Amino acid sequence: MSETVRLRLPLIAAAQAQKHVTHNEALARLDTLAHLHLLTRTGTPPGAPLIGDCHLVTTPASGAFSGKADHVAEWTGADWVFHPPVTGLVAYLASAGTLVVRTAAGWRDYGGLLSPSAVLSRSAGGATTGLATLETTLSGLSGAFVEAAGLIPNRAVVFGVSTRTLTSITGAASYDCGLAAERSKFGGGLGVAAGSSNAGVIGPTAVYAATAVRLSANGGSFTGGSVRIAVHCLLASVPDA
Structure with missing residues (x-):
């Protein structure tokens, strides 16, 4: 096995040369996905991203995000890296002030974090009920x-x-x-x-x-x-x- 099952962290092989490369790549991926911070939901790559910026790719997706719906897009400073969703992954969605959770049925809002208003339910077509x-x-x-x-x-x-x-x-x-x-x-x-x-x-x-x-x-x-x-x-x- 060359990577872990859930987060796909690369594993160091026996007698591998330049072990630090694999190790650092695993740390970078873990740094992104542990306590994941998403700026927005979007299908369009944002302009002027900063290193480490992450977005949840939506449908329809265009440009560099094409074919990556539901993935976490991370800007490395040179290009976008896409992390496939893992069931049970929890993230803070800054644009909405909510937590989102990856379930077997897709990404779902967990709810507002004691904000003045919070969405309780959302239909497939985007209608919401909130308090x-x-x-x-x-x-x-x-x-x-x-x-x-x-x-x-x-x-x-x-x-x-x-x-x-x-x-x-x-x-x-x-x-x-x-x-x-x-x-x-x-x-x-x-x-x-x-x-x-x-x-x-x-x-x-x-x-x-x-x-x-x-x-x-x-x-x-x-x-x-x-x-x-x-x-x-x-x-x-x-x-x-």
Whole structure:
């Protein structure tokens, strides 16, 4: 046997001359595939690559990537080297902030790494279902109400909006969290003291345009304070063309 079974690392033969060449080649391949770091999924060789850059080749592939779909393409400084996929190989895909795993059925997303949004499933045609936790902080509260414009994405299914009062709110005795047309949809009479919080869960609600979350003052207008708001929702994307 001249190479290992899984990663195809070259083996040193008995009485081989220049053993360091084979040894260094094995180390270089191991350095690439252990804790594999992929920059992108692409079927086109990127311009101006840096030594050690790796990409997951997709279909259709062109140029130097032709015929190498599903392979890991590594730039050596002189040309592209292609590593065939191995079932069970795990890689970090930087462009998506996810892990990908090589299975018997091909490469599959493992999921987001505690990112604001993560894909839970993907169809063969590229449609996805994902979950998102989208957050912002409203500071210097002033007036009868304040809004986090567009915090709820277009075509989202909202499960709830949670809040935390970061610094004590002044001017109002309490506040409601909701929408322009539904003042307390996510909670009413919420606390103005620093540290007050509310998990405003609701039945799944579909939203068909980017929508603001509104905080409305009770018992007077806002004159100060800050509140952190988080939207918890499901996101759907359409299949690829």
